[in-house]
Amino acid sequence: MPSASSAPPWNVHRLPRSDGRVFLVTGGNAGIGYFVAEQLSSTGATVVLGSRNPAKAEAATASIRDRVPGARVRAVRLDLADLSSLEAAVASLELEVEHLDAVVHNAGVALDDPPREETGDGHELMFGTNHLGHFALTDRLMPLLSAAPAARVVTMGSFAAKSERIDLDDLQSRRDYRPKRAYGRSKLAQMYFGLELDRRLRAADSVVASVVAHPGGALDSLTPSRPPVHVRTAGARLGAAPAALLLQGKHAGAWPAVRAVLDPEVRGGQLWGPRLFGLRGAPRREAVWNHLTDLSLAARLWEASCDLTGAGFGTASG
Template sequence: MPRAVGKTFLVTGGNAGIGYFVAEQLAGTGATVVLGSRDADKADAAAASIRSQVPDARVRHIRLDLADLGSLKASAEALPTDRLDAVVHNAGVKFDQPPRRETGDGHEAMFGINHLGHFALTHWLAPLLAAAPEGRVVTTGSFAAKSERLDLEDLQSTRDYQPERTYGRSKLAQMLFGFELDRRLRAGGSTVRSVVTHPGGALDSLTPPRPPLHAPTTGERLRGLPAGILVQGKEAAAWSAVRAVLDPTVRGGQLWAPKIFGLRGAPRLRPVRGHLADAEVAARLWSASLDLTGVEPEFGPGRPGPSGAAAAVHP
């Protein structure tokens, strides 16, 4: 991986799972890595684990609660930098069983956290990303989005809540956001790039131990080995996002995913087609997201910090 000394990266949900390994790998480049997490104790434990793997790692933490849209401005202002070279929109929730849950803002939880939270956070981070020579917004999608379609009349799943479907649609919304953001960045002449990734299939049993964060037993690891034919551990699942952050050849609007059936292996460039390339649906989702959050990601050169007047807020 190329060195990134002097750069600053934010990883949402960087205290656990795939996000942890994204943060660990980025810390290995010499960059400052900021973990966005609701839980300070979990973030401290993740930072200690990263430092045990990467001597002299530069790791910080900010409180970040994507379920609380009103808190995101303060989270952006807490970043210990005057520029942000990349944000990895990794954090997310998945519920396997009913009942339907809502955030404190009244949004269906998976759609609200996975998509709306990141949409609004990008607004508040825009000035810092625009201040970098080539800022990047890396949005983490999912293989689950491949078989789903958005219901633009029921984005909050109020009429037909099925957890698996709702999760897949929330990840599809994230991916459509990433591609629409790229279109808007290019139209505005911004130097910021928006890249979409997905990690493939990732299992805890195939993931290297990082005690106390992750400590699978020998039996669990052995039982998981046959699945390695099709999927991978979370360390490898982090590669797509890490490449999207670091590779100088990566361009905005691209999709990076594991090369073997989109489930495992080194990341490769994948075609953006079908419903992922539907610019009309993406534009309608953008408009709905603006209405639901009250803010809109807008970028421009030389913009002030998150508390400055140029950060556009819509009533």
């Protein structure tokens, strides 16, 4: 492994080869997840798209193959809002691969308007999907991750989480539901999880590391077209020009997560995001946000998440 001084500068357009490695991207059929999958596919790795919609997964798979000659990409049906379905999803993955070198927890639900919705398990939809679904999925993936030489769990947070705080007494937003706040808190819970997971993995001497990333400000209107997955009109391109000074497209929003998967210099427990104000630009390591350093809250959230999902986490429990 190259030292920090000898390693070449990270280039988002010249990614290191990853032949023989296997990566799972949740929500890999659209948005940032699609571009994470496309970029990882360009390295020669096998990339599995986790998607609850087979038709969209097929379209994304075809698009990646069109852009990446020889891409090793496939899909697995994955519904993070249905905890009871995760065991079957992981079982189907185990039939195809012997190990998993990384999982990118990217899939997410973002609601703009009331009313409050729930998953089939009775959890608030965004918290249940974005956080609890990934929490339970990681538990079930641990044998595949542990079978790799040095696997990574990369959790995609959000800049929207920076101004939010976790309310342990109202994790399900039953008392005071506001969609944007509930979304921000669900992403914050994911980020707490990613950091707490790494602490527990280190305590257990696990070969798996957990890294947190966020995409900054990523807009559809600044995202290049990938029909039929995403089509950007000329009007949208022109209208978004002023925003490009501070924000970026979803292809660039994928860069921090892709680096968190591939860069040998990345370590567990780190936070990666865009270089310019945390909103746009090449990926860089950031200082962990102050409120994410609350170890007591992280531990209590972990225990609450175990209770809500039934996850046990074996080797990650420390």
